[in-house]
Amino acid sequence: MVRYGLIGRKLGHSFSKDHFTGVFAQAGLKDHRYDLFELREIDEFPELLRNTKGLNGLNVTIPYKESVIPYLDELDPLAAAVGAVNTIAFVDGRTRGYNTDVAGFRALIATISPRLSDKDRAVKPRALLLGSGGASRAVAFVLREQGIRFRIVSRSRERGDITWDMLDSSLVRVCRLIINTTPLGMHPNVEEAPPLPYAALTAKHVLMDLVYNPPRTRFLELGRTHGACTVGGLDMLTAQATEAWRIWQAPIAPPGLIH
Numbered sequence: 001m002v003r004y005g006l007i008g009r010k011l012g013h014s015f016s017k018d019h020f021t022g023v024f025a026q027a028g029l030k031d032h033r034y035d036l037f038e039l040r041e042i043d044e045f046p047e048l049l050r051n052t053k054g055l056n057g058l059n060v061t062i063p064y065k066e067s068v069i070p071y072l073d074e075l076d077p078l079a080a081a082v083g084a085v086n087t088i089a090f091v092d093g094r095t096r097g098y099n100t101d102v103a104g105f106r107a108l109i110a111t112i113s114p115r116l117s118d119k120d121r122a123v124k125p126r127a128l129l130l131g132s133g134g135a136s137r138a139v140a141f142v143l144r145e146q147g148i149r150f151r152i153v154s155r156s157r158e159r160g161d162i163t164w165d166m167l168d169s170s171l172v173r174v175c176r177l178i179i180n181t182t183p184l185g186m187h188p189n190v191e192e193a194p195p196l197p198y199a200a201l202t203a204k205h206v207l208m209d210l211v212y213n214p215p216r217t218r219f220l221e222l223g224r225t226h227g228a229c230t231v232g233g234l235d236m237l238t239a240q241a242t243e244a245w246r247i248w249q250a251p252i253a254p255p256g257l258i259h
């Protein structure tokens with residue numbers, strides 16, 4: 001049996017399990033299976049590896065994308081630059097960490113480029129990045145790559161540029177791109193939304209939510225009510241999963257691999 005799976009603290013219903021089970025079925029890979037592995041703490045990870053024979057790939061989700069890194073044998077240079085791992089490949093008995101959220105978010109941001117006016121494209125909209133966790137690191141990497149200036153909004157002064165209480169209407173007015181990388185609004189807490197001054201939004205704003213369940217979050221609905229363009233997390237989800245599958249099938253050692 002060739003085994004894959006997802007590690008995280010609380011997994012519930014998983015997109016990844018359904019997605020990869022479908023990929024295996026479509027490719028006729030009857031000896032492949034994908035399981036959910038809930039870990040109360042990341043220090044349970046070595047035991048999972050010892051007790052699960054035939055592992056070929058793992059995805060990593062909340063809250064372990066950063067804390068899993070010290071447990072890995074090797075790190076792909078992109079994952080090292082981002083500082084977060086969401087995909088693990090097993091190569092010659094060694095674990096190697098990758099980041100496919102970067103490819104996922106590149107795909108998502110490509111969908112909004114045509115929605116920005118020429119003027120907006122030229123000035124590169126200033127962005128607000130809500131949350132400072134694993135996915136936020138991948139988004140920040142892509143924003144830097146694209147020359148989009150941004151500020152990170154965090155509950156803690158140490159992890160972000162500003163805290164939520166500093167997020168006022170004047171800041172929201174000038175930051176035309178707002179990206180939610182917190183789990184606020186994620187199933188089952190669908191009534192939650194990041195605490196923004198939504199009334200400051202205009203038709204020139206673009207709101208992106210990495211949350212994909214539900215596909216239309218309260219954050220996006222509030223944005224739409226105020227005329228903003230809105231983008232959900234589903235396209236990113238499929239793009240990052242496709243990249244993970246590509247890596248698992250051919251996990252070649254990239255130059256600059258960190259041991």
Ligand SMILES: NC(=O)c1ccc[n+]([C@@H]2O[C@H](COP(=O)([O-])OP(=O)(O)OC[C@H]3O[C@@H](n4cnc5c(N)ncnc54)[C@H](OP(=O)(O)O)[C@@H]3O)[C@@H](O)[C@H]2O)c1
Nearest residue numbers: 062063131132133134135154155181182183210233236237
């Ligand atoms: N669509 C996709 O492909 C995709 C990919 C990756 C992630 N996601 C989604 O993105 C979300 C975050 O995932 P992640 O792996 O980055 O999780 P994570 O590492 O736990 O980071 C989430 C961050 O959100 C902030 N946060 C957490 N709870 C909060 C609360 N109650 N109020 C305000 N801020 C809060 C925290 O930042 P501070 O400590 O700085 O406040 C935390 O670091 C999840 O909903 C996940 O499903 C989607």
